[in-house]
Amino acid sequence: MKYGRIIKLIGGQYTVLTDQNERLHVKPRGLFRHHAVSPKVGDLVTVEDTLITAVEPRKNDLERPPIANVDQAILIHAAREPEFSFNLLDRFLIRISMANVEAVIVVTKIDLLNEDELVALKEKLAYYAQYFDVHYTSVREPASLQAMEKLLVDKVSVFAGQTGAGKSSLLNAFDIRLAIEVGEISKALGRGRHTTRHVELLEVYGGLTADTPGFSKLDFTDQDIDNLAEHYPDFFARSHQCRFRGCKHLNEPGCAVKADLEAGKILRERYENYKLFHEEISQQKKKY
Numbered sequence: 001m002k003y004g005r006i007i008k009l010i011g012g013q014y015t016v017l018t019d020q021n022e023r024l025h026v027k028p029r030g031l032f033r034h035h036a037v038s039p040k041v042g043d044l045v046t047v048e049d050t051l052i053t054a055v056e057p058r059k060n061d062l063e064r065p066p067i068a069n070v071d072q073a074i075l076i077h078a079a080r081e082p083e084f085s086f087n088l089l090d091r092f093l094i095r096i097s098m099a100n101v102e103a104v105i106v107v108t109k110i111d112l113l114n115e116d117e118l119v120a121l122k123e124k125l126a127y128y129a130q131y132f133d134v135h136y137t138s139v140r141e142p143a144s145l146q147a148m149e150k151l152l153v154d155k156v157s158v159f160a161g162q163t164g165a166g167k168s169s170l171l172n173a174f175d176i177r178l179a180i181e182v183g184e185i186s187k188a189l190g191r192g193r194h195t196t197r198h199v200e201l202l203e204v205y206g207g208l209t210a211d212t213p214g215f216s217k218l219d220f221t222d223q224d225i226d227n228l229a230e231h232y233p234d235f236f237a238r239s240h241q242c243r244f245r246g247c248k249h250l251n252e253p254g255c256a257v258k259a260d261l262e263a264g265k266i267l268r269e270r271y272e273n274y275k276l277f278h279e280e281i282s283q284q285k286k287k288y
């Protein structure tokens with residue numbers, strides 16, 4: 001009997017990395033199908049002979065990308081190319097929070113900014129740094145990559161971020177043996193073809209990391225509206241001071257979030273995007 005984690009799934013064939021550092025090629029025992037438990041990448045499993053015979057309960061369970069037991073989502077955002085977007089940053093942060101996963105923000109391609117531009121971006125992101133771990137890096141600046149090592153060791157991570165952000169390039173910079181396709185080739189694989197890509201946890205810097213197209217579903221559904229604000233740690237920290245319980249921080253009187261917004265303690269872009277997301281969800285509701 002062996003114990004390990006599923007690190008790869010291709011065409012019904014699983015690869016398990018055991019606690020003895022062996023790689024086993026296995027199949028799930030037939031029984032799982034009847035119980036609607038389909039082992040997935042990230043699962044901690046028991047293996048007997050060439051069969052997965054038991055799957056541990058999951059601490060979290062992502063659908064897209066399909067990975068279980070993720071410790072953190074590393075949110076990769078380009079400083080430029082594509083242009084940095086706070087709207088997209090907040091969408092990713094909300095999605096990651098809804099999946100019950102820790103988020104880490106990594107701004108990459110900083111070599112594309114001049115000194116003043118970098119200072120300006122860092123000033124705005126200093127607001128986020130109160131609530132999230134924020135890192136700055138570039139594959140062109142090897143020294144900036146070293147800080148990333150501490151981030152990945154002993155953890156199961158997924159790289160998330162829009163196509164072209166620089167996810168695959170970063171992983172390649174960590175370990176050239178990975179030789180992941182970057183740039184034009186991966187762009188061609190982009191939208192609508194995610195299904196052709198398999199999910200795999202790569203051994204990088206003493207941790208397991210998945211390079212995925214990542215959290216493709218960044219629009220919100222009407223089920224999300226009631227607790228949207230809960231996924232804003234900065235709003236949540238203040239909401240106990242709002243006059244009304246369940247305050248949505250929109251037009252309610254005595255709102256502590258709006259008071260701090262006016263006092264300049266909450267980043268205006270972030271609040272404006274929050275209102276925008278609310279509207280987006282309301283529009284969605286009207287369609288039904």
Ligand SMILES: Nc1nc2c(ncn2[C@@H]2O[C@H](COP(=O)(O)OP(=O)(O)O)[C@@H](O)[C@H]2O)c(=O)[nH]1
Pocket residue numbers: 108109110111112137138139140161162163164165166167168169170181182183184186187
């Ligand atoms: N200047 C610069 N370009 C980068 C950097 N990282 C990635 N790129 C380029 O950005 C493009 C997209 O990178 P890729 O890793 O494929 O992004 P992914 O879609 O998120 O995996 C490629 O043309 C890379 O060469 C960086 O740190 N600096």
Ligand SMILES: [Mg+2]
Pocket residue numbers: 167168169181182186211
């Ligand atoms: Mg890529």
Ligand SMILES: [Zn+2]
Pocket residue numbers: 239242243247248249250252254255256257258
């Ligand atoms: Zn409020």
